[in-house]
Amino acid sequence: MDSLDNVSPQLSHHPPPTHTRRPRGPTLPAHRLPDLPGRVAIPGQSRGRPGTPSPLKRFNAASAEDAERTLLACLNSVRWALRMAGHRPYPDLASLLAASDEAAYDLTAAELAQALAAESLPALPEDTYAAAHTALNAAYAAYEAKFGHAFVICLDGLKPDAVLDHVLEGIRSRLANDPEEERSVAAEELRRLTRGRLTGLLTATAAGHQPFPPDRPGEQGQ
DSSP, X not given: OOOOOOOOOOOOSSOOTTSOOOOOOOOOOOOOOOOOTTSOOOOOBOTTOTTSOOHHHHHHHSOXXXXXXXXXXXXXXXXXXXXXXXXXXXXXXXXXXXXXXXXXXXXXXXXXXXXXXTOOOOOOOTTOOHHHHHHHHHHHHHHHHHHSSOOOOOOTTOOXXXXXXXXXXXXXXXXXXXXXXXXXXXXXXXHHHHHHHHHHHHTOBTTOOOSSOTTOTTOOOO
């Protein structure tokens, strides 16, 4: 990512005599990411301040400890986080996401189990009816009893009214998998979730984007 130019134009202390100085409107404050307990929030870039480093630049420049804590909020694997932090700086988001995929493919069975253990159930729209929650709770219980970890599924890009059907269809079809098949499916969904979390974190801007999607670790489904 190209660095931002820190040079600002020199302004005259006095306006030209033929022009009338116009009163300036209110200056909007630079937006910052909300504080997340136990996570390192990287402030988003303010478009009104060209000298402010982008979230990716801040991540590249962060201490190893802070970068690792940020990464662990996206995927609960210590070796993955150490590897990702150690390969900084990343020139752009695409390079970081490619590195994330490569490192995630190398997770051992034990590391994958640890990462899955930190996951919570996917969030559902607030207006999901009670009967659907009852059916999903039963399916979740059957899934965890069979596979030993929470059901994970990436919901990025889905419209809210499509989430429930997608989750129901996914859990019912995956319950038919054997443990080895499901481990591969869950690992792929986890990689997709991680990509979404990294993208959300490192492209947060003054437009008000949140640093993590709603299905990040530690947040229960609604």
